[in-house]
Amino acid sequence: MxxxxxxxxxxxxxxxxxxxxxxxxxxxxxxxxxxxxxxxxxxxxxxxxxSKASLAAAYLALVRQERDRSCTEALRWAAGPESQLTALVLEIADMVRRPRYRGCAFRNYLTEFPGEDDEPARVAKAYLADTRAEVDRLVAECGGDTLLADRIWLIVNGLYAGPPSQAQVAVDWVTELVGSRTPPPD
Amino acid sequence: MxxxxxxxxxxxxxxxxxxxxxxxxxxxxxxxxxxxxxxxxxxxxxxxxxSKASLAAAYLALVRQERDRSCTEALRWAAGPESQLTALVLEIADMVRRPRYRGCAFRNYLTEFPGEDDEPARVAKAYLADTRAEVDRLVAECGGDTLLADRIWLIVNGLYAGPPSQAQVAVDWVTELVGSRTPPPD
DNA sequence: GTCTATAGAAGGATAGAC
DNA sequence: GTCTATCCTTCTATAGAC
Missing domain, CATH: 1.10.10.60 (Homeodomain-like)
Known part of the structure; x- marks a missing residue:
């Protein structure tokens, strides 16, 4: 050999x-x-x-894998859909606050290659669609309407774009939004 | 000749x-x-x-000029700081809903050239800082605290990134947020 | 010797700058 | 138009492990 x-x-x-x-x-x-x-x-x-496109696609697939793992871990310890929603946003906030955070990798790619429909673009779009779908699912599970889902998605998008100092504001706000859906017993 | x-x-x-x-x-x-x-x-x-950088800087300066004009026009007919805040967000929402909207030109540039500090990057950063400062100013004028300003900025950032279908959600939400600060007379 | 690795040049296209 | 530089990609040459 x-x-x-x-x-x-x-x-x-x-x-x-x-x-x-x-x-x-x-x-x-x-x-x-x-x-x-x-x-x-x-x-x-x-x-x-x-090709470079296939390398970029593998890069985004790797990021997705890491994010899926991280989100699954974050949701593991959450009891109901309300706390899962909060945990999801908190996980994103923790990422935003990391020292070398440079924005969402998927959104960044779509900004760098607008209108493109190659393999990495499809990976990026799929991630965004799936994440949005998960927010919708969790909101529906805790009895929220589409308005609440839209609002949380708005916060999530703003969280990705904004400065790290805003991260806690987003977490607290989502906690408040989903918390107010479950009036404290007694 | x-x-x-x-x-x-x-x-x-x-x-x-x-x-x-x-x-x-x-x-x-x-x-x-x-x-x-x-x-x-x-x-x-x-x-x-x-140079290409100077052309890009002129491009961003032109966009800023158009946006400043558009925002000034939008704020002209608003009575107090509350309605000015709503008008500001509505103006952004109208932009997002335009058919060929492709994201915020300034944020897009900063994503395309991360970590750069050339002339166009400075134009982009200045616009974002000035817009944020204007939100802060209007919120302060209507008696809001920094939390309200942070939340509205979160919505604005999400509005820029999100799909056009979210635009109305953002407008209504900001209207509600600043409206609740002014209890109806009588 | 054979196979796989790296290093680097070559090709062809396209970039910014003059 | 031209010049130089760099892009992605391919290919050649050479060194190293079996």
């Missing part, structure tokens, strides 16, 4: 690309830069990801 | 660039494309705008 292929090469490349793409934007980062940070040759990069 | 310079050349170029930049993003549009749409020569473009 010949030289054994390194096992984690794909992950190494993808991790390097993800960091660069998120920090500087997909358009601003060249494939040569990815190769340099990943510490591999161009040949290997193109063997794992046949 | 030398050829007389056309009077509206700068505006023609800037209008063409503005349309392209807003529709496709600044990074995606090349100077050649601007020249093609403007119908002028490249040398003329570089005589008016010595």
């Amino acid at each position: 010949a030289r054994t292929p390194a096992p984690g090469t794909r992950d190494t490349i993808l991790t390097a690309a993800a960091g660069l793409f998120y920090e500087h934007g997909v358009r601003a980062v060249g494939m040569a830069q990815v190769v340099e940070v990943a510490g591999c040759g161009k040949n290997l990069l193109y063997r794992h990801f046949p | 030398a050829r007389t310079p056309a009077p509206g050349t700068r505006d023609t170029i800037l209008t063409a660039a503005a349309g392209l930049f807003y529709e496709h993003g600044v990074r995606a549009v090349g100077m050649a494309q601007v020249v093609e749409v403007a119908g002028c020569g490249k040398n003329l473009l570089y005589r008016h705008f010595p």
Whole structure:
């Protein structure tokens, strides 16, 4: 046999690309830069990801995977749909407050490539649609109407865009909105 | 005799660039494309705008000029700070509902060029800071606290990002928020 | 020797700037 | 129009592990 292929090469490349793409934007980062940070040759990069679009799609898929895991974990300890809704917003707020937060990766991609319908754009749109659907589901579960769902989605969108100092305002507001739906017993 | 310079050349170029930049993003549009749409020569473009960054800055300055004019017009007929606040949000909502709306030009630029501090970035940041300051001012004028200002800013940010179908929700919500501050006389 | 890795040049297109 | 630089992508050359 010949030289054994390194096992984690794909992950190494993808991790390097993800960091660069998120920090500087997909358009601003060249494939040569990815190769340099990943510490591999161009040949290997193109063997794992046949194009920059496929690499960008894998980057967004990775971010989605991390976010899904993080949200699932956050919702695990919430009792009912009300506290799940609050936990969901709190999870986003925690992300916004992270030191190297640079906006929502999916919204950023759609802003960088407006009107595009390639694979990464579809990944991004799917994430946004699914998240919105989950908000709708949770609101419906706790007896809220579409107005409440629209309002929470408005807050979520503002939370992603706004400064980190606004994060707590969003969390408290959503808590208040869904909390007022369940009048305290007695 | 030398050829007389056309009077509206700068505006023609800037209008063409503005349309392209807003529709496709600044990074995606090349100077050649601007020249093609403007119908002028490249040398003329570089005589008016010595670099792409300066053209982008002029584009954002033009957008700001239009927005300032539009907001001033919207606030003209509003009686007190409460209705001015509502009028401000309604003006943004009208923009969001326009058929070719593609997001906030300033936020889009900052997303396309993260971490940059060139002239267009400064124009964009100044607009956002000024708008936020105006919201703060109006909220303070009608006796609201910083929490109300933060909440309205959250809605405004969500309004810019969200789908046009959310626009009315934002307008109604802000109307309700500032309206509840002025209990009806009698 | 054979296979896979990296490094880097080459191709072709397109960018910004003059 | 031209010039230079850089983009993504492909390919060649070479070194290293089996």
